[in-house]
Every structure is written in C-alpha cells, then in structure tokens.
Amino acid sequence: MMIAPAITPASELTISPRLAKNVRRNFTERVIEFILMLAALSAVATTFAIVAILLYESLGFFKTVSVWEFFTAKEWTPLFEDAHYGIAPLVAGTLTTSAIALLVAVPIGTIAAIYMSEFASYKTREIVKPILELLVGVPTVVFGYFALLFVTPLLQKVIPDLQGFNMLGAGIVMGIMIVPYIASVAEDAMRAVPMNMREGSYAMGATRFQTAIRVVTPAAISGIVAAYILAISRAVGETMVVAVAAGQQPNLTFNPMESAATITAYIVQVAMGDLPHGSIGYQSIFAAGLVLMVMTLSFNIIGHIVRKKYREQY
Amino acid sequence: MDQVSHVTKAESRNLNFYYSNGAHALKGINMPLYENKITALIGPSGCGKSTFLRCFNRMHDLYPGNRYDGQIVMHPDNTNILADGVDPIEVRMRISMVFQKPNPFPKSIYENVAYGLRVRGGKNKKVIDDKVEQALRGAALWDEVKDRLNDLAFNLSGGQQQRLCIARALATDPEIMLFDEPTSALDPIATASIEELMTELRNKLTILVVTHNMQQAARVSDYTAYMYLGDLVEFSKTDDIFIKPKDKRTEDYITGRIG
Amino acid sequence: MDQVSHVTKAESRNLNFYYSNGAHALKGINMPLYENKITALIGPSGCGKSTFLRCFNRMHDLYPGNRYDGQIVMHPDNTNILADGVDPIEVRMRISMVFQKPNPFPKSIYENVAYGLRVRGGKNKKVIDDKVEQALRGAALWDEVKDRLNDLAFNLSGGQQQRLCIARALATDPEIMLFDEPTSALDPIATASIEELMTELRNKLTILVVTHNMQQAARVSDYTAYMYLGDLVEFSKTDDIFIKPKDKRTEDYITGRIG
Amino acid sequence: METNLHRSSQFNEELERLRDDVIHMGTLIENQIKMATQAYVHNDVSAALQVLDNDNQVNDLEKAIDDECIHIIVKRQPTASDLRLIMSIGKIVTDLERMGDETKKIAKSVRNLQKPLHPLPADMLGIRHLADLATKQLQGALSTFAHLDTGEARSVILADDALDAEFKATVRQLITYMMEDPRTISAALEMMTMARAFERIGDHTTNIAEQVIYIAEGRDIRHTSID
Amino acid sequence: METNLHRSSQFNEELERLRDDVIHMGTLIENQIKMATQAYVHNDVSAALQVLDNDNQVNDLEKAIDDECIHIIVKRQPTASDLRLIMSIGKIVTDLERMGDETKKIAKSVRNLQKPLHPLPADMLGIRHLADLATKQLQGALSTFAHLDTGEARSVILADDALDAEFKATVRQLITYMMEDPRTISAALEMMTMARAFERIGDHTTNIAEQVIYIAEGRDIRHTSID
Amino acid sequence: MENQNLTSTATANTSLMQNLQEVRDMIRRHKRKDIIFASVGLLALVLALLTLLTLFSDLVIDGYPKFNPDFLTEFPSRRAAHAGILSAWVGSLLVMLVTFLTAVPMGVAAGLYLEEYAPKNWLSDLIEINVSNLAGVPSIVYGLLALGLFVYGLDLGQSILTAGLTLGLLILPIVIVSTREAIRAIPASIREAAYAVGATKWQVVKDHVLKYSQGGIMTGVIIGMSRALGETAPIITIGALTFIAFLPPAPISTTAPFINFEWLSSGFTVLPIQMFNWLSRPDHAFQVNAAATGAIIILVTLLMNGVAIWLRYKIRKNIKW
C-alpha cells in the first residue's frame, strides 16, 4: 500500500542547496529588522526627550518658585522686576479662547458633518470635503492675521469697546479654523456607518432627518466625540492665532472682550526676546510648556480611548 | 397541489427600470405577487433580481438619477406605488424589507424593534411594548431575548440579528415583506431557522424573496420567477419550475447548462 | 471503485496545534494525503479545517505565538516539515497554496505568475517565459490571457483571477497544492471551471482542499475527511462518506441533523 | 437504527410523511390481499370487484410517493441515510405497486372462478395457506421498513422460501387435478394464477426487505445470497 | 428533445455514461431474449444454460447503474430534466432487470422442455411470434430512451396491445391442447410460462416508454390511458 | 362565501384608505424637519467655506501691491516698500530639505517596523503609544524640545539644521501614521500569497508592501511637509532670527568637493516667521507685506495639500483589493 519512504536522490539535491542559502539569507533579514527597529525607537526617544527637557528645565524653575505659588498666585510677570509666577492667568486665557473656539466649532462642525454625510448629494460632498480638508492645511499664522486684521475690526463695529487684541476674535477664528477638522473627522465617522444601516432605516419609512438623528449619529457617536476631544486638544495647543490676535498680556480674566495671553502665546513672546539660557525667564517657558503638555496629553488620551472604542463598533 | 384560488396582492405591470448610468436593468416585467404566498426570484448574478425587489419599496429613490417606468399596483386599494404622487416613505410603511447582511441599528434589541413605531410617531409605551413583544414572537426570537431586551443588538449572533431585523420589519404590520438574499451571510443552522420562519410568516403576509440558492427557492417558495438579463423568463409554481420548467432557458439555468 | 494502491505523499502524525491565545485548534490529527488524489476537508465552521490546511505550508509561522506539536511527514524524503530545523520557506517552496478570495498581486499577469520564480532567484528570461506559459496553460488560462500578459491582474474576472492564482502556485512545480475554500468567492460558472481544473491538476500533484460546500467535496475529491471541534472524525473514500459514512457524527453532519 | 432529527423541522416532517405514505400504501395492499383472500374463501364476487376498484388508490399512492421523493431531492439535497431512504422508497413503491397488480390478478381469478367452470375436487387448502404466508411476509416487510430492522429484514428474506415451497406443492397438486380430470383445467389454471400471484407477492416482500437493509446499512445485497 | 451541455464537462460525461450503461443493459437483455428464443427454436439446452449464466451480468449492471444514479445525485444535485432522467433510470433499470428475470424463466422452460415430456402436437408458432413482438418492443423502448422520443414512446405503449392479444391467443391454444390430450399438460404449462414471460417483457417495455415520456415531458402517465 | 368576502374586502378597503390618509399627513409633518435641517446644514457649510474664501481674498486684496517679482528677490528691509522675502523662502526651502531627509526615512522605516516586524510585546506597545501621543503634542512643545536639546543641549545653535530637525520630529508621527495606514490598506491575503510562494519577509516588504503603499506614504509625506512649511511657533521658540538680510552658503559649489554643509549651521528665517514679524510691526505698510506673504504661504500649502488630496483620491480609485 504505502511505498517504503526511501529517499530519492532527486529530492536530496533540490533541498540541500536551499539550506545552504538560509544562513546568509537569515542574517540579512535580521540586520534589516534591526535597522527598522532603531527608526521606530526614535518615536520613543522623542517623547523621552520632550519629557526630560520639560522636567529638567522646570525643575530649575521650581527651585526658585514654589509649586504652591505657581498654582495659586494670580499674576504672571516673570520678566518684570517685581516677578510673580502664578500660571492662573495663562490658563484662564487658554481656557477662554479654547471655549470660544469650541462654542463656534462644535455646532457648526457637527451640523456640517451631518449635512455632508446625510443630506448633500454625492457630488456636493465630493467637492466640499476636499475643500474643507484644504482649510485644515492653512498655516495658523495666516488665521492670526485674519483674526487681527479682519475679524476684530468687524467685531468692533458690533461691539465698539472691544480691544484691538481680544480673546473673542482669536477664539472665533480659532473656532472656524477647527470647524473643518471636526466636520471632516465626524463625517468620516458617519460615513463609516455602513450603508445597509441607513437602508435599514429608510426601509422602515424613516425620513432623512430621522435617519440622520436616530440611526447614523448614534452609530457614529464615539467617532464624533473623539473629534470633539481632539479639537479641544488642538485649541488648547494652538499658538499663532492667539499670539497674534489675543494679545500677549497675562490677564486673569474669562472676559472674552479683553486681551489676555495664553500659555502658548507666552512661550512665543518669551522666545522672541533674547533671554539668556538658564535664566528664570528661560526656565519659566518650560514650566508653562509642562502645564500645556499635561493638559493636551490628557485630552489626547481620552480621545484615543474613545476612538479605539469606536473602531471596535462594526 | 392545493388548488385554492389566489388573491393577487401586488403586481408589476410592464415595469422598466433604469439606473442613473443608463443601465436598463429591468425590461418590462409583468409579474404578480399572490397574497400569503412566498414568491422567489432566481437567476444568474446581475440579472436584476435585487433591482426588481428594491422597486417594491422604492429603495432606488435613495440614489439620484434612477428611473422607474411602468407600474407596481398594490391591491386591494389599486395604488400604483411607483406613481409620482406616491411618497416613497408611504410605500415603505406598507412594504418592509430584510437585507442580505443583518443590519440592526446600534441600539438595544427593544429599540431596534420599536424603531418603525417611533418613526411613525408612536409614543404610548404600553402599545409599543406590546407590539415589540408580538413582533419578536413572530420572528421566533422572543424566548431567546426576552430577558435582555436592553442589550445592544450587536451582541446577538448573526442568525439572531437577522431574526431581529425580521422582527423590526414585522413590528409595523407590513402587507408585503421583501427579503434580499436573507441567508447568504448566515451559516447553515441560522439559515434553516430563517427559512422556517419565512414559511410561517407566509400566513400573515405576502413575501418576495431573492435568493442565489436554487434549493432555497425550492424549499421555501410557492412560486418562483426566473429572471435573465432584466427579463422575466418564467413565472411558475415552484414545484413545476424545478422539476418541469416550461422555458428552455429556465431549464438550462436550473440544470447548470450552458445557455 | 478503482482499487489501485495508493502512495502516501504526506501524512500528519498526532498533529496538535495551538493558537497564540492558547486555543487548542487541532487535537492529535493523524491523516494521510495520497499522491495524485484530491483530499477534501469538511466540517462545521470553526472546526479547524483552515488551521489544519495552513499547517502544511506553515502559514501559521507568520503570526507569532502559534505552536505546532506533532509531525507532518512528506514522502518520499521522509521530512517532517514541522521540525525546528526545517525552514518554512523551504516548505512553502514544495507546498503551494490557493486562497479563498482570489488574491493576485497588483502587478501584471505575467509578473504574478513569475513571482514565485523570481523569489527563487530566477533571472533567465527565456526560462521564466516558458514556465509562465506552462503554468498558465496548466491553469487553463493561457488562451484567455496570452495576448495581454502585461495587463494588470485586477482587470481579470474573479474566476480568471483565481485561475491566475493557481497558475502562480503552479509555476514553481509544487508537490502538494492547498486550496482553502477556493470557490467560495466565485459565481457558479467560475466555480465549475475551478473544479474541473482541480480534477485535472490531480494528475500532476497532490491536492488538499477545504470546502464548506459538501457537494463540492463530493464532486471533486477522492477522499474526504470530516473534522469536528479540532478532531478528525472520519477519513474515508468520498463515495463512502456521502452515501454510507461510518461515523454517526459524520452522518449527522452530512444529513444536516442535530448532532 | 436510532436517528437524530434534522435541523429543519420541515425536512423531518417531509421524511415522516414519506415514510407514513409508504406504510399507508403497504397497509392498503395488505387489506387488498386480505379482501381478495376473503373473496376467494367466500366466493364473494362483489368483494373481488371491490379489490379491482381499490387498485386505483394504490396506483395514485405510487405516483404521489414518487413525486414526494423527487421533491425532497430537489429541496433538501439529501445524502447518506436520507438519500438511501428516498432512493429505496422509489424502489419499494414499485414493488408495492406490483403487489397491488398481483392482488388484482387474484381478484380477477376469483371473479373468473364464479363462471360455470368445472369445480375442483375439493376446496384448495393450499391457496389459503399461500395467502396466509404472503400476508405475513408483507406485514413483516412493512414492519421491517417501519423500524429499519435489518434482523427482521433477513428473516423476511429467508421466510420467502417457505412460500416458494408451498407454491410448488400447490402447482403440483393442481397439475395432478388437471391430469386426472381435464374438465378442471380452466379452474386449475385460474387457481394456478392465484397461487403464482401470492408467490410473486412474497418475492416483492423480499425485495422490500433487501431495500431496508440498504437503507439501514448502505449494503446492496440484491442478487446475492444473504449469509 | 435537444439538450445543451452542462457547464461541467464531468457532469456531461457522467450523464453520458449513465445513459450508455442503460442502453448497454438493454442491449444485453435483447441478446438474452434472442438467445433464449433461439434456444427454444433449436432445442438448444446449452444456449438456455448460457442465458441463465449471463443473467449475473444483468444483475450487476442493475446495481452499478443504481450506484451511479445515487452518486450523481450526491455530487450534482440534479434538477428538472436531469433529475427526471436519473429518477426514471432508477425505475427503468428495475424493469430491465425484471425482463432479465423473465428471460431466465424462458430459458428454464426451454431446459424443462427437454425433459421427456409428452410433446405438443405441433411446434407452437405463437411463441416465436411472441418472441418477435417482445424483442421489437424492447428495441423500440431502448431507441425511445436513447432519443427521448415521446412519439415513439407512445407507439411502444400502444403496440403492447398486439403482444397481449397474441399472448391470449397462445394461452387459449395451449388450453385446447391440454384439454384434448392431458399428457401434454406439463409441456403446455412450460409453454404457458414462456408465453407469459414474453407478455411480461412487453409490459416492462411499456413501463420504460412511460418513463421516457416522464423524462422528456415531466408528465407521469403511469396508470392512465394515453390519449 | 363569495359575497362575504367582497364586503369584508370593502371594509378593509375603506379602513386602509383612511389609514393611508393619516400616514400621508404624518409623513408631511416629518418631512418639514428635513427641510429645516437641510437649510441649517447648508448654512453651516457655506459659513466654513465662505471663511476660507474671505480669508484668502482678504490676503490677496491687502497684499496686492506687493505682487511683483521683486518681492521674491529682495531681502527684508526697514523700509516696507523695499522689503522682500528672498531670505525667507530660501530659508523655508532649505529647512524643508532637512525636514524631508529626516522625517521620511525615519518615519517610513518606523511605520514598516511597526506594521510588518514588531512582535506583540511591551516594546511595540510602548512605541505605539508614543507615536499616537506625539501626534497630539502641540507644535510649540516641539519648539521647547528643540530649544533645550538642539540649541543648547547639542549646541547646534539657531540654525537651519536645528529647525529642520525640529520640524522633522514634528511631522514624524504624521509620516509614521500615514505609512502605517497605507500599509494596513494592503490586505493580509496579498502578504500571505507572497509568503505562500516562498518569499522571505524582506522580499515581501520590498516587492509588495512598499510598492503598494508608495502612494499612501507619499500623500502623508506631502501633508506633513505642508504642515511643516506653515509651522511658526516651534521655529520662533528656537529663536530663529527674524531679520535676515543674507542667504546661507550655497549647498553646491563650483569647486571641489562641490557639496558643502556649511549652510546647515547658518542662521535663517522662514516665510511664516517673516510674516509674523511684519505683522507685529505697528507700521501699516508692513502689513501689506504680511498679507502678501500670507497669500503666498497659503497658495503653496494649498497647492501641496491639493496634490495630496488628489493623490489620495486617485489611489482610492485605482486600487481595489
């Protein structure tokens, strides 16, 4: 029945030369893998470097300034003779501008996303979406210009006593800047909702609005929320718009009509001047940077978690 | 066998359909759907089965540029559901559909079934509760899910999801139910349960089902229509189609001959 | 019927397989593959058919943490292809595979077929040309593509793509060919052509095929193995399996009974 | 053989109905045989005519069962024991129908015997014995089929020898009568027809028993001696 | 009926082989009938024994064809005309096998006639006539099957009446002989068995013809009079 | 029987028609919401698009006077009318060159490693987490990193090299992520097919993975580069000079060894900084310069983004696995 497993010379011949080649082949493969791994480790190195630098310089800063003062003092004037080191004004500025931006961006962005994904014709969407994505690519300094020289004058016509530098204009422009971001990510999330789910709803006799609100939005909700959170992180870390248009005076206020500095604006302002390496002013921007980093990092992590959940949906 | 007289529930009259790219997908189809019967549509891929089925609840209206020509008349009210004045939403409220892949909404089991009622403005909790239970029973799912109506529908197995979709469609008391290859995404066990369900549903409503699986058509349907290249080649009792089809083309298709 | 004596081309000996998550997917399988015969693997979803098949060309090595235990011995050289010292690449050069969905590379038809030769360091254009033609002929595709060898493979139909994949696997003169549900993504016409091709290929090599379609197993194979929950329940001549299986569990599966 | 249920309850029902119909057909024939025998015993022409009349039902059942079989094949793609069952039923039904025809022959002979024929010397006990044996054979075959009991099937096949022997004895006896008194020839020939019909009925029961073995074991033992 | 080819060339081959096997079996039986008839005409015991011997081939073919049918059903899930063909072949094969049995009976009778029996007054022309008619019927049935020609099938069915009439005439003649000379009874009974066998062969050809009509038209005309 | 049927049909008929009427009214009510929402949605969209249009046209109108070739060939100057952006665009170009050469090889290699090689262990998890976090780090923090590390730590000074490396790190996550996405779009079946004919890992990567992901990677690179071009904050943070009236040494010279690297350590400015600088001048005339520069930056970034988007759509259309 079975023939005896005699080894035929032919099969011997075909196999052994291959084995000889293995050693060299395996070595090359290993070397390539090692090089690629080094490249991947650069990401880790970067993060470590960021954390290390921020911590190192901040440590120098906190040798001079107590952590208590940093978090409780109400003034931030590290460069004055009479220096105060309370981060609160910068945080207030950051939060106010970000809040305004989100107030503008979230509703407009969401509505635009729903419109594009559920109401607009295929053609409209195919044209509008890339244009929106272009908006994401516009350099922020240009938006700063726009806020300062276009929006603020416009606002001043409505609110006469608005300052030339103010958080309102900066916030609004930042909001508009973020709209495409939210619209695009949220629309992606909604588009990822399978067509058969929509057909399921329409087949039940639902209208477009019912389908959009009752089926598509809930299905895409985690994607949409992730878009919001990433937008917050973006607003908090945004630099040039506020640096240009919101003013650079730390000011502990939540009044959008006033001018105030954000954390980012402060860093820019200091960096523009020629501060000596190692001075307390120099160190202060790292301390501010550390606060910024912690804030955005938390948002990013939340966003990441939400997004991961949404990936697992279908 | 059973020579009872058949009531026509709906019929397509000289129905033509054109996709937005101009493709003439249906070519003058005349076909009845008999009340409380299951009619199966078979034919090679791309022959227009789904296209025909989707005319019945005007799914094609969701995509711009598609065009109907001809009539689908529903009885007893004699409405041509393709007429311009007839709102597709109204049609879909009378004719429900179950899709190829189970497509429950990302909601609870309960809310999935209640959806059609809510869309119709249903508010009364008691009424909805009753309807939901009734529909789930009708879809042979009640016993399996009655203790976890608030679970997410995605947590059900594929076959259960499909039965949930059937329950969802049932909840609004449709007159006709359309199935587009309802078991092609399911394993044999789930397939068997859906097929049994369909033959039970026949007592309540009229069914039109597209299937690739000839044996499935043979198993579940009372009448079978064979379509080819957008034409209706033969419409006969299922028993006849698979054992002694009238048309040579049907015979060739069914026996796997080169047409 | 044909009581010719069978040469064993390969056999699994007490083969166990564990996925990285610890799942014990194969439980001591002992099974021969007879030379120039087609062996079909059938069984319910998740029973380990694909897992078993993919042991034969050590596809599981691509994903970390998977573990083989036991042997697959190839004859006549008596090599245990699962042994630590044996390079999986060498195994794959002797045992080729065709997948469920046609998966041509996004390259020209010619390059798709030539790829296996190039990977082996083939440079001689004349030799490669010949091999490509031979493989395409072997896959019954030559006549359809000989005038457009430089076209992108994606431009072929599904059935043609699958035959291209077979040609690609053929080009390197494998001793065994593995098919994992090779027609489940194809329409009936393309399926028929692949099935005929398989029965022709049998003259040249040994074939192991996983299929969900019992009738396909009945049509194409000489031997059939029924697997259940990682066990090999029955290995018999195909004629026997479908008409008088030995094991009650096989019978239940084949006749669609509740096991 | 104990069998599990199919996943499809409709398939279960269809197979059940099919089996029931076969049994029903068999029982019908059993009754026919009994009625024909009674007609013979009591010289009851109307009963004989009734038997002839009833044969339509047998014929209709044959066609209906064949139709069921082909429908199940189309619908269910049966395999293994299911397929063997259906294919065998196709054969069994033919045998049953032939039994029906044989019964008809018996009834016809009973009718013919009522014509003014020269009577046979004594009421033939052999015929009644043949009738008994044939009826038992049929009952055995049906029970064998109902339970797919291969042991019983083998007994049915073996028991047919007794019927054959009885038939031969009857024929010999009839020939003797004919030789002794040529006026009895016509009547004796009718009797011979009846005897042969019973003998054929026995043959058909062995066919059924062979099919039962095929259904249960997948072994085709036709034209082989059972061991 | 003109038929297209299947997409699967193997299926085509399988059906072709099946049909060929049926024809082959039919031809085999035709030869058996001829040989048995020759044996009768020439009183050739060895030919008669040969016929008995050959019957094994017929039986084996029956089993082989049934096996082919069941395999095709498992492999191909035939429908419509293909399924009708296969199911009908299952029936036809049974008829052919029975014809084989009838031929065996003829051969046995030929053998028995060689024993020292009182000879019949004259060589019976009727038997040769019956043999001719039966052979023609079989040829007709086979040709009908080969061409799925329903017209021809109807002729075969109608032509069986002639065979029946001839049979009755022969029987009557034999009874006359028996009455006239009771010593001829044994021989006459053997002749009667032969005559009945030819008549039965004719019946089986009509069964085949009926199946051909079912294959070709899907109409089951068994037990109905054809119009 | 017949009669009874007819009457029951008739009643069914009337109730059905009444029912239909109710349904029609309800549908009409529901559809009103459709129209309202559609209008609001369109408005939102138009608002966003209008802003872009306004912004661009504002820049173009404001900067119009400076739209002449001189603007590109002049150095900045104290007199607004004579000021140009020669040093800025040359600076941008050189910085981008460094950025490209840093980010692309590293990013692609890292992406490849993560998708094709990385075993599932703590190290790959660590890398994974880092990449996704880096993508969310505000750009100004990169500035701080560069200030602490490159400028003072490694003493590279406020040079083109520093700026290029900084932006390189900044867009590294973009390149990595888009490389991974592009690689992930290649179905496992293609890879398995290649392995199944006996290819080694590197053969699979080189012959298939890299080849089929090229387009996607390129898209990511272009988007990253356009981002780098517009980045201002990190460059300010490293203390780039804003007033540069000279060009860095040419990278290519006519004498051997033909290539020099002095330009790497040269001081520089870039377009957005130049714009920012002019923007902070009180003199209105400089704001014209700023507007013109802004228009140019926008134009270039839009162009680059446009190319990337076009590329992406092309890929999506051409490759259907």
Ligand SMILES: Nc1ncnc2c1ncn2[C@@H]1O[C@H](COP(=O)(O)OP(=O)(O)OP(=O)(O)O)[C@@H](O)[C@H]1O
């Ligand atoms: N959206 C569309 N636009 C243009 N043509 C289409 C569209 N959908 C289908 N078609 C074409 O219409 C014809 C009928 O398609 P349809 O989907 O009804 O076929 P089908 O019989 O349901 O096939 P399948 O069995 O593959 O589902 C086909 O030729 C198809 O290519």
Ligand SMILES: Nc1ncnc2c1ncn2[C@@H]1O[C@H](COP(=O)(O)OP(=O)(O)OP(=O)(O)O)[C@@H](O)[C@H]1O
């Ligand atoms: N990558 C994996 N990791 C862990 N378990 C797996 C993996 N792949 C398969 N399994 C498990 O191993 C078992 C066998 O799977 P396998 O894919 O071999 O089944 P199959 O018989 O081919 O099924 P199907 O017919 O659905 O393809 C299943 O229980 C499955 O869940």
Ligand SMILES: [Mg+2]
């Ligand atoms: Mg599998």
Ligand SMILES: [Mg+2]
């Ligand atoms: Mg007759």
Ligand SMILES: O=P([O-])([O-])[O-]
């Ligand atoms: O029907 P029979 O003549 O073969 O008994």
